[in-house]
Amino acid sequence: MTIKLDKKAQKREMPQNIAKGGKKQKINTTVATGVKHAVNGDTPVPAKKQKFNKKQSKTEEDGNNSKSEPATEPVVEPSKNKKEKIHSNNAVNGDVPVPAKKQKLNKKQPETDKGSNNAESADESGVVLSKSKKETAKIVANGDVAVPVKKQKLNKKHLKTAEGDNNIKAEPGVESKSLTANLNKNVFGIFKKLHNKQHSQKHINELISLLKSEMDVDKRNATCAYTLKRLVRGTGADDKQVVAINASCINAILRTVPDIDLLELLKNMKRDLPVAAQLKKKEESLAAVGQLITVYSIMQTQHFENATPELLAEIYQILIGQLKSREYLSSMSASFIADSFKKVNAKTFKGHVWPLLESTLSKASSAKQLHACNLLLAVHNNYPKVLARSQLQTMLCGNRSEPQYAELFALYLNSTSISQTEGAEERLAKFLVADSKLLAAWQQFVDATPLKHNTAKICVIKVISYVLLNYQESTEKDEQLLALFSIPFVEFLMAELLVAKQKNKSAKPSQLQLRSTCRIFEASLLLSFEKVLKKDAIKLGLLNRLLQVKLQLDTIMHTPRFTQQLLNHLEVPSLKHIYNLYKEKLICPDEESTTKPMREYCLNQMQFIMQHIKFESKEDNKWRKEQLKFLMFAGLFHLDEKQQPCEPKAAAAFSKQTAARCEEVFFSCILHKCNDMKSLCKVLRTHVKTLDNQLKVEGTEQMLREPRSEEAQSAWSHVQQTLLATTKEDDTLDLAYDALILFLGLALCTRNNIPVALLSDFVICKQRAHDELSGKPNANPEDPSWKEVLTDSLLQLLLQTGHFWRDFVNALFTTMVPYLEKDNLGQMLQILDMSKNPLRGEGEDEADSELEDGQDDDDDGHSSNSESGSDSEEEEDDNDDEEMDDEDTRLAQIRENVRAALVDDGDDASSVDWNDVDDEQGDRLNAALERAFVAFKPNSGKSKKQLPTKSERISSTALLHFRIRVLDLVELFVVKKPQMDVILDALCSVYQVHKLTNADKKLKPLHEASTKLLRKLLTQNIVQQPKKKANKQALIDCIEHFMAPSEEQQLTNSGAQPVKPSADTTLWRNKCVAYLVAQYEGGSDDKNIWSLLDDYLRDWLAKRNSAHSLGSYEALLQTQWPGRAKLAATLAEHLQLERTRAFRRVQILSVLVKQSRQIQAALAGNEQIARQFKRSIQDFAEQVLASEKDKVAPKERQLLAKLLGQQSGKELAALQQRLQGSKIKQKEESVEA
Structure with missing residues (x-):
């Protein structure tokens, strides 16, 4: 408002900070209207300009003096006369001035207006007076906003009254001045900052600390009463976050501040947040919400657990009163009441709460209201003796000989407010689980009811989820639980899970809630398998029902490896049953219903079951051996529908689609259960013998998926000899070679590029190893060592595709490491040389070096495609031929361009006199030569950069994975032989790999593998x-x-x-x-x-x-x-102002400060070096203090002070104080300057 004071009144009314005098001055205050006060809910309303006459009554002013509340200033409000119209807008914070028309107040206005209901006390409202006319008024500490009115003049009498009288008593509705005088004025500043949503928790803590630290009881009670009043009004604000902040404050105050009268608090709440019987206005609805929030805040404190009957009656009357209100209010009230049952014992509930609830719930349940049914279920679950099941069933379903549950179920499925009622589905599920008839009725109702709305779907899925969590096993209920998962219901469930997994950015809130509900079902099913369901038959039945509808269950679940987690809770018979189910789907002849991805998924699940840890008995091993035989035949032969080897034309669909995957699963399962060479050889002998018997059958060779060459057939004799030979169980070298020969013999029957001669090499290496260990001399010293041949052969096996090759080589290499030497490690480290490509020969490198200097390095390696593990060598040869043809065409074009550039008028190039060539001819020659060189170098100049070919990408990928696998062998070698030369060579090579692959994103897997190995090497102690x-x-x-x-x-x-x-x-x-x-x-x-x-x-x-x-x-x-202590002392000695640069001193100080704990631990065992270290720091500190202020940077002073504080000793502590004092002095001098 704007107030204009006359000359005589100014001397008495002016604030102390304005100079007194007889000059005429104007003091105006302009307040922005329409501001929404976020913390306490006060909603100021702009008032129209009003004019006060000079003889306005004294009592029209606020009764409080400005000295009693420094944080606020008085508000001058217009009094009422016959012409003025002032409406009370009882919003969130109580009485708020309402806009009024322009009017003049009568000179003889009665003084009783001071006590009217529309007046505001000084602690709730006020006017901020400023020195200038344009200065804007501030919002006062308690959040009330002054209302602008027209400028008016006050006479001397009015000003006398405005100075205030501390002894004036406030009338009803107006706070007395004595009450505000007892307030802690710091609370106004906290309320002013409380609306800051980013730091609300900080300000809440400040408010609690203020109330707890107040020692004066009267002052604390007054401040607490004022604070709670404002916070209670704030719970009725039209802002959820503001309501939450105020509710948190109320709850925190009630928990920590003692001696609070809750009955008085509720009484004031009803006055500050009045609620009518019928909520016609928005303000009344907000007030009703505020009452519920305030009551719930009280219920979360310790006062509610030990509440008196009077307090309980008051609280539940407020909550029960809202059960008949609007839907969202009744749902909120019902949720609060149901939540309160956890803290009220049965005796108190029966004596004081149930009499208030019973009549209301009986009427509401008969009217089929959801919140009433939910409350009845909550009462029965928490107090079964107060509300028996028979009485509950009567209240829910009526007095009938055969209860009709359809109306009750329809109420839950058709209600739109069920999402607002917390725990409604869980209580219904507990009610269903306790009665078999109810479960059957629910299953029939759900199957017969089309679920169109998301709320109904959410309800059904939540109910079945809580049924799984609360299920109690019994012989009668086992079939009922399986009946709940009927085929129609499971189909509905799978469809919703599939939709929930699909991400939609524009999803509606109900769709998001449905997606969250599907996640609840996944978690409930996992928890029920783990903790609730004990009978394996029930688990198997549920999983079988799900797989019957959706075999690839993992494709629609959010949880990774969902099916495997369920399988982990099944016993061995159930695992075999599920395995047979997957196997039936695998060999299914119907190609339309069973696709290739589905068959491969079945193979993955079969592999998981075969490798399960529960298969340990002899019978399990026998069953596992039979399944491995099937997988071996499926991977090596063409199989018919009877799973027998056949001609390629008669092969079944599963054999055509999944033979390669069966091969990988077979080899992986062989290696999984074998922990040493002894067990591996045993398994390999069994299956290789079975294969050998099958190959002896006439015509079997043509049934192989990859028919063997004559060389391979002749090399099979080495495998047969190994089968017939006997090896000692403790001879690890012989066992390793036997495993290597048998495994390679199996691999030669598959599609691969392993040289057949490798099998013969292993046989020769085995014999030479025996000769060397027995002391026999080598007949041919010029021949390479068997260790060298073995290492190269193992590296060559690592080039094969398939993860099982990596596992097999690592297992074999672990056994062979004790027999290898440092030179063999060098063979592996050569592979890690990033400047060379080990997949190319030396001749190819020389040919590449003869190419043009500007040619891209990516062109290297075309000739190594046959070794890169590609699928077809013939296809690669065709690609090479096409590239050679393109090169010939490019060279012919170059020759033609050069000839055209050099030939002039049909003359030969040798007849051209270059001195006679003019500018025009020179430009033509330059352009022709440029085109020629561009054609020769397509990757340079203006030409587009060529992308690497498919063969180049295959070669680079093969080399990348090859080097990663070699790093595994290096790690095994270092762990087995942590010698000096071994670790040093490995460390240097691996560090080079790490450094050269750091910037290349394509080599990121190799970089991560080298980092892992570096971390492993740095933990090895050198022998x-x-x-x-x-x-x-x-x-x-x-x-x-x-x-x-x-x-x-x-x-x-x-x-x-x-x-x-x-x-x-x-x-x-x-x-x-x-x-x-x-x-x-x-x-x-x-x-x-x-x-x-x-x-x-x-x-x-x-x-x-x-x-x-x-x-x-x-x-x-x-x-x-x-030597850490000596190193720290050496670093401290270099802290010299004259000898060491400033930025070097800062770096040394940073290291000493950062590593202070390690340094102190090292100095603890050496007193002489410790004294030297402290002396160096002390000398440097004295130099800094004696130096000019510009010579030492502030950062260096700060680090030095921190380092001094980390040391012990009085002298160093004194230096730290002096250093900090000089720093403060320098700041003051800089500010003065």
Whole structure:
């Protein structure tokens, strides 16, 4: 409002901060109307401009003085006369001024207007007076907003009254000044900030702390009463988040602040949030919501658990009164009442609560109201003695000889408010589970009722979910539970699960709720299998019913591997039953209903069941052997519908579609159950013998999916000899070779590119290994060692497709490692050389080097397609022929372009005199030559970049996976032989792989595998060999290799452009250096290692762009190296203002602060170095304090102060205080400047 004071009144009315004088001044206040106060729900209403005359009555002003409440200022409100129209808008925060028309107040206005209901006390409203005319009024601390009116003049009498009298008593409806005088004025500031939704929890905590810390009881009670009044009014706001904040505050205050009269609180709530019998206006509906929220906040405190009968009666009367209100209010009230039963004991409920509820619920249930039925079920579940099941059934279904449940079920399915009623479906499910007739009636009703609306679908799915969770097994109910999952219901369920898995960005709220309900069903089914259902027959029946409708159950479930999780809770007979179900679907002759993806899915599930841990008995092993025989025949032969080998023309559909997958499952299952070479050889002998007997049958060779060559048939004799030979069980080398020969013999019957000669090589290697171990000399010393041949052969097997090859080679290599040497490790590390392609021969590399310098490196490797594991060699040869034809065509075009460019007027190129060529001819020649070179180099200049061909992509992918598998062998070798030379060679090679694959996204899998192996290597303790000098020198050489400047440069593919290493590469380099230094056994005083570290440190200090890094020393401080204390003292010695650069000092301080715990632990065992370390820090601190303020950066001072605080000692603590004091002084000087 805008108030204009006359000259005489200004002297008494002006605030103290305005100079007193006789000059005429105007004090106006403009408040933005229509603002919605978020915290306490106060809703200011703009009032029209009104004019007060000079002789306005004294009592028209607020009764409170501005001194009694500094956070607010008085509001001058217009009084009522005959012409004015002021309407009370009782909104969220109580009485709020309402817009009124322009009018003038009579001079003789009665003084009793001060006590009218429309007046606001000083603690709830006020006017903020400003010095200037344009200054905008602020919202007062309690949230009320002043109402603008016209400028008016107050006479001297009015101003006298405006100064206030502390002894004036407030009339009913107006708070007295003595009450506001007892308030803690800090509460106004908190309320002002409470509307900030981002930091609401912080301000709630501030409010609670304010009330708890107040020692004056009267002041605390007054502040608490005022706070609760505002918060209660705020629960009626038209903003859910604001209501939640106010409810949280109420609940927190009631929990923590003592001596609160809840009956008085509820009485004030009814006055501040009045609710009529019929809610006609929005404000009344909001007030009803506020009452429910306030009551629920009280119910969540400890006061409700120990409530008196009077408090219980008051609370439940408020809740029961809203059961007859609007639908959302009745649902909310019913949910609150049902939730309260958890805290009310049976005796109290029967004596004080049930008499209030019984009559209301009886009438509502007879009228078929959902909230009433839900409350009755809640009463029965919590107090079965108060409301027996027979009485409940009568109230729900009526007094009939045969209860009709259809009306009750229809009420739940057709109700639109069931989503607002929490726990309604769960209570109905408990009611159904207790009676077999009810379950049958529910199943019949659901099957007969078409479910069109999402609310009905949600209800049905939730009910069946809670039935699974609350089911109690008995002989009579087992069939009823299976009957609930009837075929029509399961089909409906599968359809909804499929729809729920499909993501839709524009989904409606009901669709989102249905999607969430489907997730509830998945979780309920898993929990019921795990904890509720005990009989395996029920579990099998439920899973069988689901698979009968949807075989690929995992495709419609959100939970990964859902079916496998259910299978884990079945016993062995049930697992075999499900296995047979999948097998029947696999060999099903109907190609229309059983597709290839479905058959492969069945194979995956069969593999999971065969590898299950529960198959341990002899009978289980026998059954497993039969299934493996079927898979072997299905993978190697063409099978008919009777699962017998046949000609390719007579092969069944499953044999044509899934033979390759059967082969993979067979080999994987063989390797899964074999933990050592002994068990692996036993399984292999069994199945290879079965295959050998089948191959002896006439005509079987033509039944193989991949007929063997004559060379392969002749090599089969080695397999037969291995079957006939006997091997000692403790001879691991012979067992490993037998497993290798038998496994390779099986593999030669499949589609692969393994050389047949490899089988003969293994037989020769086996014999030479025996000769070497027995001491016999080698007849041909020039022949390669059997270890070298074995290593190359195993690497060649890793090139084969199929994950089982990786498992087989790793299992075999683990047994062979004790017999291998360092040179064999070098064979594997050559594969990891990123500058070479091990899949290409040397001649191909030389041919590629003769190509043009600008040719792309991706053109390499066309000749290695036969080794890259592609499906068809003939198709690759055709691709090579096409590429050669394209190359010939390109060369012919080049020759023609050059000839046309050099020939002029039919003359030969040799007759051209280049000195006589003019500019026009020169331009023509340049253009022709440019076209010629563009044709020759299609990947350069203006031409488009060619994408890699399919064969190139296959080759690069094969090389990527090959190197990843080789890293597995390197890890096995290092773990078995953690010797000095082995670990150093592996560490250098793996680090190079990690560094060179860091920036290439295509090599990300290889980069992750190298990182994993690096982490493994850095945890291995090196086993020292007898030659200590050689060991020490090898470590020092490796450290120099990592710290060399050339290691800081990474070459691009062209090998010429240096690239700065990434932070990840530098980090791992520092870790490697720290690991090598920590493994050095020369001791912390060894001169060799210290001279090396000192040289690198001095180089780093002297050069701005040094190749070395302080990160290596930081990583070294994190190890258990004995020289950590000496290293920390060395770093502290370099903290010198004159000798060390500022940015280097900051880096050293950062390391010392960050690694303070490790340094203190290292210094604890060496007092001399500890004193040296502290002395260096103390000297540097004194230098900083004695230096000029511009010479030391603020960051350096801050780090030094933090480092001093981490040390012990009075002198260092005093230096820290001096340093902090000088820092504050510098800030003050800078501010003054």
